[in-house]
Amino acid sequence: MKTxxxxxxxxxxxxxxxxxAWVAEHSLAGAVSKAGGLGIIGAGGAPASVVxxxxxxxxxxxxxxxxxNIMLLSPYVSEIVELAVQYRPAVVTTGxxxxxxYIEKFHSAGIKVIPVIASTALAKRMERCGADAVIAEGCxxxxxxxxxxxxxxxxxxxxxxxxxxxxxxGIADGRGFAAAMMLGAQGIQIGTRFLTAEECVVHExxxxxxxxxRDIDSVVxxxxxxxxxxSLRNSMTREYGKLEKEGKSFEELEPLTxxxxxxxxVDGDVTNGTVMAGQIAGLVKERLTCAQILEQMxxxxxxxxxxxxxWIE
Ligand SMILES: Cc1cc2nc3c(=O)[nH]c(=O)nc-3n(C[C@H](O)[C@H](O)[C@H](O)COP(=O)(O)O)c2cc1C
Numbered sequence: 001m002k003t004x005x006x007x008x009x010x011x012x013x014x015x016x017x018x019x020x021a022w023v024a025e026h027s028l029a030g031a032v033s034k035a036g037g038l039g040i041i042g043a044g045g046a047p048a049s050v051v052x053x054x055x056x057x058x059x060x061x062x063x064x065x066x067x068x069n070i071m072l073l074s075p076y077v078s079e080i081v082e083l084a085v086q087y088r089p090a091v092v093t094t095g096x097x098x099x100x101x102y103i104e105k106f107h108s109a110g111i112k113v114i115p116v117i118a119s120t121a122l123a124k125r126m127e128r129c130g131a132d133a134v135i136a137e138g139c140x141x142x143x144x145x146x147x148x149x150x151x152x153x154x155x156x157x158x159x160x161x162x163x164x165x166x167x168x169x170g171i172a173d174g175r176g177f178a179a180a181m182m183l184g185a186q187g188i189q190i191g192t193r194f195l196t197a198e199e200c201v202v203h204e205x206x207x208x209x210x211x212x213x214r215d216i217d218s219v220v221x222x223x224x225x226x227x228x229x230x231s232l233r234n235s236m237t238r239e240y241g242k243l244e245k246e247g248k249s250f251e252e253l254e255p256l257t258x259x260x261x262x263x264x265x266v267d268g269d270v271t272n273g274t275v276m277a278g279q280i281a282g283l284v285k286e287r288l289t290c291a292q293i294l295e296q297m298x299x300x301x302x303x304x305x306x307x308x309x310x311w312i313e
Pocket of ligand 1: 020021023043044069094116137140141144169170189190191192193278279
């Protein structure tokens, strides 16, 4: 499947594996890149030394293009920007802020800059300041989210900018992939589907929780304080929701989520940890390799696109 994105990055499939804090380390990102998608290391809030180890391991195992996701609120952001310049991923994706101040630096190092955005206004601003593409992420996604759905956001962003748009949020099979392309996207970014991939290092309990999830099992916490996060329902989200309703302050709620993603991903605490996953978790029923995921999704998307939306045989 050739698109502006595959041409820009010399990748086989127009599919990014989302940079996910604690989850997207070298085994997952390396497997996706080797299989022809764009594997992305998620720097999250980790110190530069941890991120460097991941970059080093990934580069040791593959020459394929890869990406680095930088969370701009990280206390280590300036060191991680320097690491990017040193390790030269094909792409830096950014979340939690604007990468405006770093774009020139990345471009001088030959790195494409692709920010995650959740509105047309931000997409336009990113285009004006030199971003190479944008990831339009709908609120169906796992993790930190915006307000608009993928279905509403992607076509509006496609109309608002002329740089390529990558759709994210709620895509886990070829039908979602094809739908994103019909909305005008040049590629997709996937998080939730990769949580159960063979090469993904999340704890076995986390994988089982995703595989058992139903369509209504994800919930958003943190709306009252402007930091909405989507994860699977558990004791932690119930307690958080109860305290939010009681009007507790951000400082009172924070202890419930501090270190909670790590607890779920690394220790397998799916009761009190944050089991980030999107609304599409209910569709994820298999453990496949990254290569199988990319192949199956693309074959199914091509089949859907060939039918062109006409379903009467
Ligand atoms: C466990 C988890 C952690 C995530 N962490 C990050 C992150 O650190 N930075 C980021 O930009 N996006 C993060 N995301 C969002 C993904 O990169 C991706 O855009 C999103 O998962 C796509 O939606 P989907 O989950 O419906 O596939 C995370 C998502 C999940 C599920």
